[in-house]
Amino acid sequence: MSEKIYTMLARAFAAEGVDVCFGLMGDGNMHFMTTLAGLPDVRAYFVRHEHCACTMAAGFSRARDTVGVASVTCGPGLTQITTALASASASNIPMVIFAGESPLGAAWYGQRIEQAPIVVATGAHYIACHSAKLMAKYVSEAFFIARTQNRPVVLGVPYDLQQLMVEDDQPYQPSTDFIPTLAPLQPPPTDVAAARVMIEAAQRIVVLGGRGARLAGAADACRALAARTGALLATTLPARGLFCPDPFELGVAGGYSSAVTRDMMAKADLIIAVGASLTSYTADSGKLFPGARVIQIDEHPVGVKHARRTADHYLRADARLGVEALIEAVGTRAPQAGWRDAETARRIAQEPADTHDFPVPADTIDPRRAVAALDAALPKDWVLVNGTGHNAHFSVHMRGRKADDFITIREFGAIGNALSQSIGVAAARPDATVVVIDGDGSVLMHMQEMETIRRYNLRILVCILNDGAYGPEIHRLRAQGLSDAGAVFGRGDMGRMAEGYGIRGRVVTAEEQIATLTQAFTASEGPEVWDIHIADTVISPMTRRSLVKHG
Template structure:
């Protein structure tokens, strides 16, 4: 068996049946082996960054490890932004790359790949010998699953044709299942401080982040919030984990509903599980000013990383919640009445949408009408851009697993790759991408062709204001002519049609009905170009 065959076998043995990528010198025969010998599915990208985002979308939607592969040198450097995105999103992902031979110093694609990878924050594993190739791939899958992070595996290209013994792979459930997160012995002093703050609070809030979703602790934390008598809020990444019936007031942060914001202001203690408390969640720390904060996370490095917290507690969310509950019960501490007081004001969605104007064309109005035409069992993917303020308010997925974000690095243009990966994971269900015109031009058009080519149906809603919106706002705010931020794009509907998709332009109110009909009847990729002036867009809060 050759190394390229051993790597393909290791992937299959590790439960991988889908891989995304762009082939080159280092990986083309491994990918062929994965497909032709083992029957794996390979989804090809036009750009290497998109292959990583495809794996991200797949992992986010499926809950499994996403796998991508690119070639060495420029193939790797093209993934930089996407790798950082997946690191910050804590995506369980393995990326397989090659490397030029150390003796081939004149190779144009030579690069010091380890420091490049580590600069993104991803884990780096080197295949140190042909005999260890399969073992290294298996280790990468376990790290990615167990630590919920990207791992880059570098297998020198010259190894690919070396003969090795067939790897002894263990196909048991123990190997295939994701490894559990590292368990920490709880610090009683940390618990004591946290319980003291919670017991003395009369208006506690519980905030839930993506870490709770990933550890399947949602029900435990919901029960905990009921025990405290505390309303629930989530970060954006955990949006739709709970509904109004669970005591949820929606999103905690810059996208809070009016009633959620009121509860945040009134609260006298905030208990946070599995959230980083970044500047968007805390509105530059203003939402936590003067409040005791209990911050629980399984990773100690996360505690207080972005904002000062009163009581950091390192441990698994469910374990900590159960321990605090036990201490409260032993101390006969009664639940607060705060949850009951705000119960009548709970909203049905995470974001309370403002009334939509129907006397002019707006992203809010069009998005509302179009989403009403999409099947409720849908996956929704969000690209980055100024349009997000309205998109988050008017576009919803039916559950947290069906919402995929590509915004952890603040980049634009990452969404189309993520949408393709999510659509592959959500086979048979509609997948909707909401993107901006700048992001769509950056990577969306190229990868739209990837979706068409591989018959992956997507509905793409382009919020087209003919500008780079955030830059437009800054120019206008400073009294500077915004011309440099304005663009005259081609007709996205026409270009989509040329690429083999369907295209509809919404430039007037009377165009909306045709777009709605297209959503209801299309059987292939559909691009809807929603054209609104740059001065008519509601800016996303910062």
Template sequence: MSTEITGYARLVDALECLGTREMFGVMGVGNMHMVGEFAKRGGRYVATRHEAGAVNMADGQARTTGGLGVCTVIQGPGLTNAITALTTAVRSASPVLVITSELPLGRRPAGQAIEQEPLVTATGATYLRVTDADPGAALIEAAELALRERRPVVLSVPGAVQRRTWPPAPLAAPAVRLHRVPAAEADVTLLARLFASATHPVVVAGRGAQWSGAGDAVAELAERTGALLGTTALLKDRFRGHPADVGVVGGFSHPLARDLLGAADLVVTLGASLSVWTIARGGLFPRATLVQCDHDADAIGGQARPDHGIVADVRALVEALLPRLPDPDEAPARWAAEGAFDRLAARKPDDDVVDGSDEDRLDPRTAAMVLDRTLPADRVLTVDGGHYIGFPTEFIAVPDPRQYQFTLTFGAIGQALGVAIGAAVAKPGPAHVCVIGDGGLATSIADLDTVVREAVPLLIVVFNDMAYGAEIHHLRHEGLPDEIARFTGPDLVEVAAGFGCDARRAATATELTDAVRGWSGDAPLLIDVPIDGLLLAHWYAEVLDPPRQLTRRTG
């Protein structure tokens, strides 16, 4: 007869069954036995100094591997500390499993006791509590749910359940199958008719297209219809090199793309949320018929109202549509005849940039272009939040959209450093680069301890305007003094050195080039780049003065 084992050992059994090699976390009484068991069996436990960092790192692990990210925090204050990072992971559709504990509330909650479930569900994550079930089986169920629904799950296993013994029943990793919503005949017919009459069509792919495996089919759709081909920011560079590629569609579009997209008469978005980022707050397609396709009915019209909404799996819809289209020679699209593809092929990233750098600080566009030229071609780019974020997004290319991590999904700065650490730990090999502002770094500074202690090979580039740059532009726009959004220090090179991290300052293009080329690639390096924070990004100008068309599209 088999000997029963503890609940915390069953949790580790389940993690082994899932193939979990790394777990991020902050340890305490509520999880220390599980963490110890995981490490004893050879798992890599990456300790963080703050729970937000643990969740961010699991988020980065999920993003870069396409699988499950795993972290652990203690109950009560451990979980409350993680809420912003958890919400960011929810908004990023990251399958993250957060293992925690909980304490009984009693009539008058005290100490670390708190009603945790409403707190978690308010973020959009799922909360599962283990009471009488086998903790190992419950963890497998939670992992399956996170992977199937592409969202975080918080699994609460109280201490009493962890200490209880359980039979060592066999566990099986979940087989997560993609549920494909079939395309309705009427929707396929509608799209075929719209493309047949459009003269300036545009196809925009989002992550839903990637999740359904529709990338090649979407490219064929653009070729068959003569359409321009673009992506949301989250699918950046998916069609890079394609003759019809206009790059990111929305606030981060380059000037030529904006000029062309303004003439669109049909815009078909596939697996894209139609957020204000993508429609540039309503002003990007002033004359276009807007069609939104998504497998999730709740996503249709969630942020902007399309003229036509189609609920279907992107791949199923596009593959059903392709046979209904006329031969390319018969398509009425005029982009090619008007020279749009030739203009795109001839365009260079610096065509529209007049370098505003001086001897003390860099134009952020120039800094981003230097990074693009100097970094290894195989790079993973993680970008934090702030006014500057459009510059690395526009000017730094990635070889695959899964190697671009956009962390401003909840509008919170300070998420990128943890996400980048998780990505670098989970996917060694490419050059991992985190571009972050001085404000974002300050809010996540404790993660530098993890970078150094774990010897994470991460290049941290700080776009430093010694201010909250977005707030500077808001204050100036309102005619208010901006001193309250400015800072006088500290010296980030000295701060990084205090953590034991190699660091240097690069105030010119040459210094930045030398610093990047001098990076070994196998240890962390922080580069402090003073930037011109008064240069107003075109996407942020739309934040300050939204186009009037916004009211036509949003409710």
């Protein structure tokens, strides 16, 4: 049977297990998107900006632990997604992007541009699909790379080639047919023995879990190792909540750490990092646990990350099996006084993340108190999407929420993404209520996607921590005695702006409103936006440390 290449490509995507796709149509991808959307069991989300389509795919990927899929047209459609690709590359997110390319047979085309160098510069992989007979292999290769390398891949398919007829005479072989099924990696006994010596010599141990520990199902083993060795627990930011509700979980290790976490990590003499890449963020550029030796349990230890040596000893193994081997190797011992004890548990449970005093102008809320009110009011099983920027520090400290219900993608440091990520998360978990907490500057970058939220009636609560400015910039400018006028824009009324998109909007100027609003939202249907006016005078601890360092 003969069919158009774009039809064959759409069926190939479906054969790869694609059941959700995000896209913005143009000449270069409209036939593919329309065909894919028409296939059984495929949900297509037609959105308002190409960048947001890719960011939604990233959020979907992170929420479902699978390949995210998006589609854009050629030329300007492709150039719009570079920040989204860079963010996904930095965060090791597997995605496949179907992009049009300018027609091969056209002597001149107004949107022609060399797409491959643009994509490769972001860290993503590019496949130029210029052979009609190899189209199916291009798709399989793209998904194979995305799945095995955890990176985004862009398929560039010329507009005119998509219109050619091909014979459907060969069954499609999905990438999963070529991915070897391997047993989890067992740790070498000699390396386990060396790690045991380090553990026995240590007095104040922290077991630090990352996304690799979550994906390997190592959380229970990490808790058991911590109990056996008298250790505390902590996580990387992407794995926040992994050990919830363990009373000895310190929370996030890194620049976002609470005061208690920084105090205890500074005293640690051994870190056992499980499925954590030990980035500069996690180690706070080496300042978080300066006196500790480090054991890293990882299937692919790299030795150097972000220009820093990652560990003193490497245990190359599956995260769960590596931890279980250590449990068998070490003996049980009583915890060090002042470490894993009732007083430490009390401090973790009761002491605020930050107690620095700031003046708070009238009709605004201290962002720490606003987040505390959200934490108290919002059900713990709602999925939280955490944004990027100055205010992201505060919402990290919402406790009692599992790692599966916390999504953050911030390795590239780009703002303007969380709103779109929340749409991807809602698509991945359609039965969940999704809460996105982000700053006003970030939300305003792509506020047009509120129309997408309304059109698909997604159950998303958008909480905007609105300080009327770009937070990091105003605090640095003020600290240096410079005018902050270029970074201050005013709070406006983003609740009424949401209503312009057909979404219920509320302005919040007192923390007491949040409990009442939560009750009303719980009893309602569809999305809602809370414009929470926060004080621009409150500086996060991470920014305060940066001001001390840089002036």
